[in-house]
Amino acid sequence: MGEEDRVLLETRNLTKDFGKLRAVNSVNLTVKKGDIHAIIGPNGAGKTTFFNLVTGYHAPTGGQVIFKGRDITRFPPHRRCKVGITRSFQITSIFPQLTVYEGVLVGLLCSKGLSLDFLSKAMKFFEREVWEILQAVGLTEHARLQGASLSHGDKKRWELAITLATRPELLLLDEPTCGMSPEETESTMILIRKLAEERGLTILFTEHDMSVVFGIAKRITVFHMGCVIADGDPQSVRASEDVQRVYLGGVA
Amino acid sequence: MGNASDTKEEKVLRRALILIIAVGIGLVMPHVLSPFYLMILSEALIMSIFALSFNLLFGYMGQLSFGQAAFYGLGGYAVAMLITKAHFNFWLSLLAGVLVAAIAGLIVGYFCVRLRGIYFAILTLAFGQLLFVIVYKWHDFTGGDDGIQGVFPPGILTSPKVYYYLIFLAFLGTTYLLWRIVNSPFGYVLKAMRDNPERTEFLGINISRYQLFAFVISAALSGLAGALWAPFYRSVAPFYLMWVKSGEPVMATILGGANTFLGPVVGTFVMTFVHAYVLGFTYFWPVIMGCFILLVIFFLPGGILGFALEKFSTSGRENSGYGRGRQGSSGDKKSD
Numbered sequence: 001m002g003e004e005d006r007v008l009l010e011t012r013n014l015t016k017d018f019g020k021l022r023a024v025n026s027v028n029l030t031v032k033k034g035d036i037h038a039i040i041g042p043n044g045a046g047k048t049t050f051f052n053l054v055t056g057y058h059a060p061t062g063g064q065v066i067f068k069g070r071d072i073t074r075f076p077p078h079r080r081c082k083v084g085i086t087r088s089f090q091i092t093s094i095f096p097q098l099t100v101y102e103g104v105l106v107g108l109l110c111s112k113g114l115s116l117d118f119l120s121k122a123m124k125f126f127e128r129e130v131w132e133i134l135q136a137v138g139l140t141e142h143a144r145l146q147g148a149s150l151s152h153g154d155k156k157r158w159e160l161a162i163t164l165a166t167r168p169e170l171l172l173l174d175e176p177t178c179g180m181s182p183e184e185t186e187s188t189m190i191l192i193r194k195l196a197e198e199r200g201l202t203i204l205f206t207e208h209d210m211s212v213v214f215g216i217a218k219r220i221t222v223f224h225m226g227c228v229i230a231d232g233d234p235q236s237v238r239a240s241e242d243v244q245r246v247y248l249g250g251v252a
Numbered sequence: 253m254g255n256a257s258d259t260k261e262e263k264v265l266r267r268a269l270i271l272i273i274a275v276g277i278g279l280v281m282p283h284v285l286s287p288f289y290l291m292i293l294s295e296a297l298i299m300s301i302f303a304l305s306f307n308l309l310f311g312y313m314g315q316l317s318f319g320q321a322a323f324y325g326l327g328g329y330a331v332a333m334l335i336t337k338a339h340f341n342f343w344l345s346l347l348a349g350v351l352v353a354a355i356a357g358l359i360v361g362y363f364c365v366r367l368r369g370i371y372f373a374i375l376t377l378a379f380g381q382l383l384f385v386i387v388y389k390w391h392d393f394t395g396g397d398d399g400i401q402g403v404f405p406p407g408i409l410t411s412p413k414v415y416y417y418l419i420f421l422a423f424l425g426t427t428y429l430l431w432r433i434v435n436s437p438f439g440y441v442l443k444a445m446r447d448n449p450e451r452t453e454f455l456g457i458n459i460s461r462y463q464l465f466a467f468v469i470s471a472a473l474s475g476l477a478g479a480l481w482a483p484f485y486r487s488v489a490p491f492y493l494m495w496v497k498s499g500e501p502v503m504a505t506i507l508g509g510a511n512t513f514l515g516p517v518v519g520t521f522v523m524t525f526v527h528a529y530v531l532g533f534t535y536f537w538p539v540i541m542g543c544f545i546l547l548v549i550f551f552l553p554g555g556i557l558g559f560a561l562e563k564f565s566t567s568g569r570e571n572s573g574y575g576r577g578r579q580g581s582s583g584d585k586k587s588d
Binding site for chain 2: 055076077078079081082087089094095097098102103105106107109110111115116119120121122123125147162166
């Protein structure tokens with residue numbers, strides 16, 4: 001029974017076609033509560049599409065998405081956010097005209113159900129919480145900068161901060177270190193692990209850089225051509241022959 | 253932004269001072285201006301309400317409504333018909349004008365908020381023209397192209413000076429209300445939607461629903477502007493609903509600066525007064541206005557107020573030259 005309780009997210013035969021291309025092919029995946037779970041695979045393996053199905057950005061061709069025992073396959077993104085799933089975007093997708101502070105504030109206002117308050121002064125809410133989150137991701141010095149003027153690495157961190165502000169149970173990060181220098185990558189990974197521990201988050205993330213993944217993930221799922229070809233702890237995935245063939249070893 | 257030397261108190265004090273001066277000027281105007289220019293000032297204030305309500309959608313939500321005049325016109329027609337045909341109480345007529353515009357906004361908005369960008373603009377234009385044609389053709393009910401004449405306000409309000417104070421009060425009230433709204437949590441959600449609707453949806457926001465709320469607020473206030481105008485001008489005509497009228501707040505907002513709260517007011521004042529002045533010696537007003545807009549777009553890209561704030565202000569960041577901030581808002585349509 002204990003095993004069942006720990007399942008936070010489950011997909012059953014999740015499938016997505018784009019025309020004749022089957023981008024995600026009957027994927028069964030379970031994410032356990034408290035895990036840092038990585039999805040890896042070469043470019044075009046279907047990682048981001050799978051993400052988009054879980055967060056409701058795309059509607060699946062077939063299959064189900066179950067979150068905390070509840071079928072959310074037909075939920076639009078904003079309802080999935082309300083039940084506790086949130087995501088970051090691979091191509092940094094932020095608010096160019098809001099300041100760093102305001103972006104995090106908006107996330108908090110939305111998650112705490114104040115978004116329909118028409119007359120109060122927004123700036124008076126959650127000052128402590130905003131600074132706390134900015135401190136957690138290391139953006140306090142840039143609090144008054146506008147989104148458009150941030151560096152790439154800072155945009156990624158801001159994105160993470162906004163995502164945290166929505167107080168998720170399950171956090172989906174789409175290539176959180178994409179486009180970062182090795183140093184930035186390492187510090188981001190340390191940050192993600194720290195946040196997961198401190199806030200009791202469950203994290204599902206995609207990555208194509210293997211070295212990043214093995215350092216942090218407790219569980220790894222390998223995608224290839226839209227299918228899951230391996231699933232397990234880092235050692236067993238590294239040992240898998242299929243994975244060696246398509247990913248670690250080079251050309252099949 | 254860099255120098256935070258402006259403390260909070262100084263900022264509040266400076267704002268209060270500007271406000272007191274502005275209200276003071278507004279109060280003495282009827283005793284200073286000639287009747288002609290008092291009329292122009294009244295018109296500018298009414299059109300400012302109209303432009304401010306338009307800019308809630310344009311500058312703060314990032315959607316261009318090109319059918320806003322329909323709500324302005326419906327507000328005016330509701331008041332005109334209630335006063336002339338039903339001999340309704342003036343104040344209740346004003347309220348009815350706002351309500352009619354809000355209900356129309358709810359119906360039109362229900363369809364429009366599903367769309368974004370140019371599609372939203374075209375659909376609002378189409379609905380606006382539809383309402384215009386209904387008013388224009390339905391002769392028995394609306395008076396058709398004759399419009400409605402003899403819309404008199406009651407008692408002392410027939411004096412332009414007194415009516416001016418009513419308009420001034422409505423202008424202050426609307427401005428205050430909109431100021432509260434754009435700085436409220438809801439206002440911040442609007443700004444987030446403007447910057448990046450996809451991202452905002454992943455904060456748990458139902459985009460269509462929030463855009464509809466803003467659309468109804470904007471329509472209601474546009475209706476208030478029309479409702480105030482009809483008894484002031486003593487008549488209404490179908491062209492108040494027409495797309496040409498919808499273009500006025502668009503131009504005024506671009507002229508004044510869409511990224512500043514009071515930009516639409518500045519733009520409206522410049523347009524209305526230059527219009528009145530130029531008409532004194534030439535009929536080619538649209539040519540002059542066209543050149544004017546061109547000059548502003550090329551040399552003052554943030555609008556008059558946007559440009560002035562950027563040049564002379566040490567604080568304030570709404571006036572940055574990022575234009576409409578559309579960059580980087582494409583979400584991640586490309587997968588993997």
